[in-house]
Amino acid sequence: MGERSAAVGHPVDLEALVAAVRSADSSAALVSAARSLAASGEPAAAPVLVEVLGFNNPGAAVAAVDGLIRLQGAAVEPLLRLDPQNYGARAWAVRALAGIGDVRGLTLLVDALGSDVAASVRRAAAKGLGGLRLQHLEPSQRLDIQACCLEALLAATDDGEWVVRYAVAVALESLARGLDGGGESLQQPLLQGLRSLSAAAAGNPPVVQLRARLALAGLDPCAVEP
Amino acid sequence: MAGPSSTSSDVSPAVEQAGAPISEAEAIERLRQNEDPSQQYYGAWWLGRMRSQHPEAVPLLRLALRQRRPRDLGAGVEENAVARNAARALGKLAPLALEAVNDLLEVLEDPDDGLREAAARALGELRAEEAVEPICRRLASGPQQAGAQRPGTPRLMEPCEALLEALGDIGMASEPVLAVVEPFVDHERPLIRSAAARALLQLSGEERWGTVLVELLEHPQLQVRRAALMDLGAAGWRPALEPICRTLAENSLKLMALRGLVEQGSGEPGEPALLACMDELL
Structure with a gap:
């Protein structure tokens, strides 16, 4: 990932970024993985960023909200599909929707x-x-x-x-x-x-x-x- | 953040009833009866929280303040909990509560340090100048004694944070008061250092104490950063605007701190700059 060629023009490896979020085994690792995924700017990342809102990790949620706001319209449907019973995630979703x-x-x-x-x-x-x-x-x-x-x-x-x-x-x-x-x-x-x-x-x-x-x-x- | 689903079967009566809105008359009645301390506890809290101006509120809270005895942690809502909430409520009921200052000064001498803490905070909120001398007496032995850890507990011998903050809030900036507070800026606990710097900043307005607080905004512990935010807000230290905005903490707390800068502070940066930063944090 650190290679120069990967940064120029090549599609980001979304699967790897998503896998990093799903397999994070510490709070710090989750924050870092969420930041990378949020920075990808990939519309397909939106549903996973919305999942992160429910992980009860404020650092990761802040990164996910930033990423969702960056995705603009592409983030809206996944945000609206959130279960209203999932209170913690919904609170973050309100912030994301307000920003979008x-x-x-x-x-x-x-x-x-x-x-x-x-x-x-x-x-x-x-x-x-x-x-x-x-x-x-x-x-x-x-x-x-x-x-x-x-x-x-x-x-x-x-x-x-x-x-x-x-x-x-x-x-x-x-x-x-x-x-x-x-x-x-x-x-x-x-x-x-x-x-x-x-x-x-x-x-x-x-x-x-x-x-x-x-x-x-x-x-x-x-x-x-x- | 606890969701609605977090209610468990073992909530105390006080917590359970906190959910249902009650009227001022109901709060007064709950405090007046003396069968059920948990009802009194809630009634006292309600009157403070709603800043009740009911003519019976202060007299009943003063009665509740006398309802104390050596702590008995086995007994559900222990009676001192009612007195503690009564003290907290009185702190929010100026000017009516000024007639309770003598009762609060008595509580400041109670063996229960939790009660002393609540009384000190209330006296600070009421700006009770009579409290300066007894508070200074409690702190005079300095960080090594008043500020020493009580064996077997995480607490200090004196509720230093509350005592220091009360001195700052009351605002009597005499040499002897400053001399009592200053050694606590070197206390081993960052929260005590923050409280001392806040009081000194309020009392003297000297930049060096503002600098201590601004440095604490970068402390590795979130709890310390939060305290420094609240302390800068209480002192209204406007030069801290940029560092406050950069601090790693919840926007809610930064907004409270900036409100303090607007309302308690003066000078530069001026209000338009402060409000613009608040708008960004919403």
Whole structure:
């Protein structure tokens, strides 16, 4: 594998990379094998990278998520096929889908933001809902999806964890930037959501207020109080 | 991360009931009754967690604080566990809990070091200046005695980490306080070194203590890197921004640390840079 010729133009030996993941006999070996497989950039590696998400090895899962995000659309179907009962793997899958931004992940991200028990998963789902790639869609379809993202994000503006609300503020800002002429009806509720996050309410820490005010200042300079 | 399938048949009552949401009135009642300590344990936890402003919360927690005796580990939820949770809850209930400072100072002298630890943390959270002298007295013998390992246990003679952190949180930066804390920067345990550097950074703002914490971000043990992240956040040490982002630890903890830099710190790097790094970690 170390030979120069192998690096130039030759197909990677996917079978060997997969075998290394399956036969890893230590945590460190698994991390290393997962990294190599993730770096291959081979669409056929996706199902195996998804398997790695369930191995209860955070280092390997981080590498697999990176690899899956790199594969973009090719990773989506294997991620969506994950058993919802496999909680650990699903939490990582949410991160991968959030990073990929493929619209097929919408339902899973909405469910995760609304009901996952782990704040880190809800946080990733919120960010993902603000960053779906919708440019290639028909305007009416795009608007439907934006409305769906907005509804889920607004519902999460009173999430009990500050970090989720912080992510919601970031996501609302990026969702707003993707709205075009057709999305005017979404503009006001979106800004209202950011205003509620910018309020000095009990239990809403300064960092969340600050982030929401920053978003408002960028989107609607008249909406921010000095 | 425990999945929903991890419930086993031997969960304690307290753990089992933690799943079901209860009302403030219910939490007050659970703490008030004295038949079942596990119910009191949960009631006390709930009131702190929800930052209850109920007029009976602090008086009942003070009563629970008096409910202590020599530790009896055989007895299910031991009674000191209720007092421990009551102390923790009081720490979260400022300003109402300020009337409990004297009770907490008493607990700081309890033979049970777990209780002393909870009382110290609560006194720190309540910024109780009256606690500085008794805490310093507990630490004055230094790393070799207060910080020595208790024979037969992994614990130290004094709950040094909690005592040091409380001094930093209370924020009385006098020479004698600094002189008590400083020797602990050389303690053999990295977590104690981290707590001492955090307190010194909070008290003096001197860069050298920030440097100690930044170096601990590269410690081989994850537990130590996590503690250094939390300590830099508590001190709001903004020059640590880049090292925090590079640290090998969960993004959740880095986000908590950066929140501390935003809320507790000042100066450069400024808020836009801090928030931009937080956005990247979501």
